[in-house]
Amino acid sequence: MSRTGRTRRADQTEEVVRLVHDVLGADVVGVYAHGSAVQGGLRPHSDIDVLAVVRSRTTAALRRALVDGLLTLSGSCAAADTVGGAGGARPVELTVVVASDVRPWRYPPLCEFQYGEWLREAYERGETPAPGPDPDLAVLITAALRGDAPLAGPPPAEVLDPVPHDDLRRAVADGVPELLAELASDTRNVLLALARIWLTLTTGEIRPKDAAADWALTRLPAEHRPVLAHARAVYLGAETERWDGLLPRVRAHAAHVVTEIERRRPRPR
Structure with a gap:
């Protein structure tokens, strides 16, 4: 990937982190990269995978604000005035968990919010993701701990328990x-x-x-x-x-x- 490409992806990740802080504010404990970015590098079709840990439950309005922001930041539909927009942006997968739902660890874990491009049509129709059990969080949390790549806040090991x-x-x-x-x-x-x-x-x-x-x-x-x-x-x-x-x-x-x-x-x- 060219230097310009790497810079564009880094800037897009920064925009996602900024959106998380703008919407959830002081409730944010930490934000962590996982997925291909910390497992050998992004591939042409890799998502930007981000896990955010917050202190308390979100509201439907806050989750909708995250969706609306991500609809303009994520994938080929990213707005031209966003970093890497007009087709230069990668798909974003943002997952939010409440700290007390995953520490101490129990199975199945509860996911507070998730955005992914595979759900774009539903989000554009006005649907808003609701909290619910999500076994896949075991994989995401394990990847975040192994990747040890904080984008904001303390190292993930200070926030997340290891998954058995x-x-x-x-x-x-x-x-x-x-x-x-x-x-x-x-x-x-x-x-x-x-x-x-x-x-x-x-x-x-x-x-x-x-x-x-x-x-x-x-x-x-x-x-x-x-x-x-x-x-x-x-x-x-x-x-x-x-x-x-x-x-x-x-x-x-x-x-x-x-x-x-x-x-x-x-x-x-």
């Missing part, structure tokens, strides 16, 4: 049904996410999507490799995202990977 290994494994497995529901509409990301889940359940590691795909490709039967290889290549910007020729293989590939995941699913307590 068993809960991390439960969380990634519990997210599979929701992913499969989006297989047709978000094919690339779902395939890469399934590869990451398979890897995490097998090794306990959390790796970038392309690294997880590399790992999975060496373990897949030959007939299931082309689908994941294409998803990886698109993620890295090496191929155009066209699924026409591979579409008949997508569900068979996903079914094979889900079988591998289920073999490793933690037993109920």
Whole structure:
């Protein structure tokens, strides 16, 4: 990535942090980077992943203010007068948690707010995300702790409890049904996410999507490799995202990977 590209991404992250502080004010405990930015660097299709920890519950009005701000900062729809706007901006995934909901740790954790581009249409219709249980927070918090990349506030280890290994494994497995529901509409990301889940359940590691795909490709039967290889290549910007020729293989590939995941699913307590 060029120096200009890196500067644009850094400035976009700063805009997200500024929005969090503008909306939530003194209630903010800390803001932390996670995801590709702290796991080997952003790829062409990587999101900017940010986790914010706050002291108390938000209101619907505050959550709507976050949504409205992010609709102008995130992705190709970013306004031209924002940093990197008019197509130069990356998608943003912002997650907000209340400190007392995640420390002391318990499962499943409660998510106070989440914005992601996959929900843009709902947000543009006026929907506002509500708090609710979110097993995936186990992965986000683990990634934030391992990345140790505060954007504001103290180091994450001073704010967040480590997630027990068993809960991390439960969380990634519990997210599979929701992913499969989006297989047709978000094919690339779902395939890469399934590869990451398979890897995490097998090794306990959390790796970038392309690294997880590399790992999975060496373990897949030959007939299931082309689908994941294409998803990886698109993620890295090496191929155009066209699924026409591979579409008949997508569900068979996903079914094979889900079988591998289920073999490793933690037993109920």
